[in-house]
Amino acid sequence: MAMEWTEETIARLRDLWQQGLSTAEIGRQLSVTKNAVVGKAHRLGLKPRPSPIRRAAKVVPVPAAAAVETTASSAATESTPAPPKSEVTAAPVATATPVPEKAPAKAQAAPAPAQQAKPVAAAPAVAEDGPPAPRATRAQPRATAKSALRPVSEPRRRSSQSCCWPLGDPGTPGFHFCGATPLPGKPYCAEHAQLAYVKLRDRRDNVA
DNA sequence: CCCTGATTCGC
């Protein structure tokens, strides 16, 4: 069954996406797979994040018919003779977005260093429910978390004006977000930020 | 092997 992309889930997707979280991570917090996340993100039109790969020349059949219609309509708009080979696609970085540098980002930029410390939705007060409430268990199953967790100074990228801490189970009637005023540059309010930024290396074991 | 995102294509 297809995921119900409600306004709330979409809003969350957008928010998390904007925060720079990885697709897999967004998926975990949203209880969907990374594929679903990236797929939806595409359809939503948002998706200008650094891609690890270039993926340009594939084994796609590309019959001779593809070369047709070059002259027909698009006068001088479309004319890509296709690069000869390994074209180091100069990743079209955000057009006019103050995207943080990549280099320094590794040390102190995005709130999601990935693979080490990540803001995860720890089970709020509704954890007793039992359902797929976001949880933060398994602190350090492996030694990957060698570095200490520290969000340090977040880049001033206020995403929303309300804490997006999830309360309840997404998809259920009672689900809603905290809504309180978040900390500057963070998606959560002061209280939830404390719970959110914990060390954790959870994998994908959604319950939904 | 782990991770990442991108694209395809059956549903």
Place this chain on the structure above:
DNA sequence: GCGAATCAGG
């Protein structure tokens, strides 16, 4: 429209 399968780079 959705997302698993697949691809592809780090």
